[in-house]
Amino acid sequence: MNTIEEFVFSLRRYNHLIGFKIDIDVAKKIEEIQLGIIKNIETMFNEIDLSDLTRFISKLSENGMLQRFIQEVSEAMGEGIEVADADKVLKEALDGNMNVRGARSSLIALQAVSRFFADKYLGTKGEIKRESAFCPICGSESKTMVKEGNRYKMICHFCGYKWTVSEGIIVCPYCGNKDSFSLGLFTDKERRVGLAYCQNCGTSWRIVLDETIKAPTITLPLIAIGAEKFRGSLPNAIDSGVDNA
Ligand SMILES: [Zn+2]
Ligand SMILES: [Zn+2]
DSSP states (O other), rough: OOOOHHHHHHHHHHHHHHHSSHHHHHHHHHHHHHHHHHHHTTTOOOSSTOOOHHHHHHHHHTTTTTHHHHHHHHHHHHTOOOOOGHHHHHHHTTTTTTTTTTTHHEEEEHHHHHHHHHHHHHHHHHHHBOOOOTTTTTTTBBEEEEEEETTTEEEEETOOOEEEHHHHHHHHHOTOOOGGGEEEEEEEEOOOOEEETTTTTTEEEEEETTTTTTOOOOGGHHGGGGGGGGGGGSOOTTTOOOOOO
8 A cells, every 4th residue: 555645746746647636635635534444454354355345345344344434434524424324324325325414435435445455455366367347356447547568457446456458469448359450549649648449349448658657556547537638539439438437
């Protein structure tokens, strides 16, 4: 795990690439809260069953830890909900009802737990190979690829896990297409970030191409949003797929 200083430094340093101004104070606060939870869980387990994130979350929920984390986050975020309401609020948040009081806090807590698990998984099993845009740990869809040496990897926007999609050439993480004639990449002459697309399945995703960008993994999906400036160049058949993740 990276430190809060590295997190804030990288957001300041690469904010100009992203294309909109990040509220660094809010981002810093959330990161501090999450790093606190991660450190907290760290002290509670000697050994972790890495077979399934859902099982790990259930375990934290059964012994009341998850609900306590949600309560703590809600206090720090000024949403102040009771431990007894944590389960209900989390369920609402997972159903997409973000207007419920504490919904945001419950997701911040869940993300911290997921990040802890993904980090442990990475430390033990490494970056597994998978031709998919869906996180092998938490199932979230990633729109962010990074180039590291000759490897192309996806980074999960939620838990921060990183997995290898391909080596040597870009392969579509949605359909496995390897044909360079139906895969495209828009970038500018600096080649820092780019927007890739696949004509075979009609999807697009962002790529951080510049390997000198040194930033905590969890911030890379944010930095990759800079690639959205190329969206207008995509062929018509490709999804407009603009999201805020
Ligand atoms: Zn994930
Ligand atoms: Zn494809």
